[in-house]
Amino acid sequence: MATTPSIIMRGFVGTDPKLFAVHSRTGQSSGCSFRLGASRSYWDAASQQWKARPSTWLPVHCYGVLAQNVAGSIRKGDSVLVSGYLETDEWGEGDDKHSLLVLKAQSMGHDLLFGTSTYRRLRKTQNATTKSYLSIDQLTAPVSTTDSKAQSGVNITQDTCPEDAAELLDEYTTSQEINADGGSDENTANEEKNSVDADFLVGAEAM
Known part of the structure; x- marks a missing residue:
């Protein structure tokens, strides 16, 4: 059985994360999306200086508790590390069919090479019927x-x-x-x- 390899992408957040509702057979959950920009620099021997290559932009999607935490922690302009997998989202039919390559995030954090961050651990609560996290x-x-x-x-x-x-x-x-x-x-x-x-x-x- 083929598996989708995980990747880690370093970049900067190009848009403020936006929350959206996700409906499924098991109920309603939260989703979050933003655009991630990544670029690489190279040394130009002729000009004797570093130059940046064109940025690569990808939409990032995440769900559940991660989506809520991202919306409360990440802002436009932040440098981040995103771990996840690439997936092609498709919609429409026939000549109106569209596709989009999306980075589905499984974990995420600030890139501490470019700044500092403060961590707050979520408290987990549990009763006889549900397991949940405090918002x-x-x-x-x-x-x-x-x-x-x-x-x-x-x-x-x-x-x-x-x-x-x-x-x-x-x-x-x-x-x-x-x-x-x-x-x-x-x-x-x-x-x-x-x-x-x-x-x-x-x-x-x-x-």
Whole structure:
């Protein structure tokens, strides 16, 4: 069985990445596209200087979590390294049939030869039915607090990330259930648990 070889392409981002919806039998996901320009330089002995060859331009497509991360991290003009494979997209029929060579990215990052970058690891959440990642907005958004939450005994501050807030909430509700079993007022425990808003529940976009 023939396989498509992977390639690594170094270049600069020619257009700001754009997100688009991808529909399939398994549901809806995200896609992202931008144009990547790559050029090579050569030494011209006659002029005794480096000269650039014409740039090669390719559209880059990526999907899922990678698409969301690219849209939140990559900008026009950035130097990047893209790992993926080349694929020909075709559409139309008969005389109106068109084709386009596309670099389908499987991983991507800034080229640190030309600049610096800051890395933020995505936090993975999992329950009985889904495995998902927190979005960039969820990772960077602070968790708000109110007087009722402060009195609940959950030690959550403005700097608490959403996933840590969820863990603290789980610990708190578990301790309240144990106390209720030990003879405390069950109604009071339920009221205290309900005072913790859904603000602390971590929502994640399903893969």
